[in-house]
Amino acid sequence: xxxxxxxxxxxxxxxxxxxxxxxxxxxxxxxxxxxxxxxxxxxxxxxxxxxxxxxxxxxxxxxxxxxxxxxxxxxxxxxxxxxxxxxxxxxxxxxxxxxxxxxxxxxxxxxxxxxxxxxxxxxxxxxxxxx
Numbered sequence: 349x350x351x352x353x354x355x356x357x358x359x360x361x362x363x364x365x366x367x368x369x370x371x372x373x374x375x376x377x378x379x380x381x382x383x384x385x386x387x388x389x390x391x392x393x394x395x396x397x398x399x400x401x402x403x404x405x406x407x408x409x410x411x412x413x414x415x416x417x418x419x420x421x422x423x424x425x426x427x428x429x430x431x432x433x434x435x436x437x438x439x440x441x442x443x444x445x446x447x448x449x450x451x452x453x454x455x456x457x458x459x460x461x462x463x464x465x466x467x468x469x470x471x472x473x474x475x476x477x478x479x
Contacts, residue, residue: 354421357429357456360463361416364454365435368404368411377401381457381464388470409446411439427458434473449473 360379367375377397384395395403419433432453439446455467 353423353429357421357431357463358416358419360456360465361431361433361454364465365411365414369413371404371410373401373405376404379465381459381466384465385467387468389472408443409439409441411437413438429456429458429463430454431456 364376364379366372367379377400380395380397380400382396384397384400386393386395414435414437416433416435419431421429421431423429430453432451434449435452436449437446438448449472451471451473453467453469454465456463457466458464
């Protein structure tokens with residue numbers, strides 16, 4: 349794929365994260381595939397756009413800032429993109445300060461109308477935890 353196609357996926361991922369800072373539940377939900385999976389420190393779960401909207405709107409967390417590094421994008425096929433990166437994120441989780449560096453990845457699938465996130469994973473890197 350082209351550099352422009354890769355840049356488009358990075359922009360989508362950035363917009364997804366920005367929707368969390370903004371607590372923009374409608375934008376976040378619109379970016380999630382009808383069938384999606386999220387994995388992280390809490391385990392793995394299937395999620396719908398409606399459920400993600402609720403989690404964004406009602407969650408007991410804030411995201412204040414994020415910064416990507418070591419970004420890589422691949423296209424296993426024309427309608428599937430995988431992005432992986434490190435992310436430094438700050439905010440709060442359950443009323444505690446959060447300052448994490450994680451390894452994240454997302455799988456974006458083009459459904460004919462646009463790109464939707466079908467899988468997002470997050471792994472907290474060693475020596476980084478909720479303070």
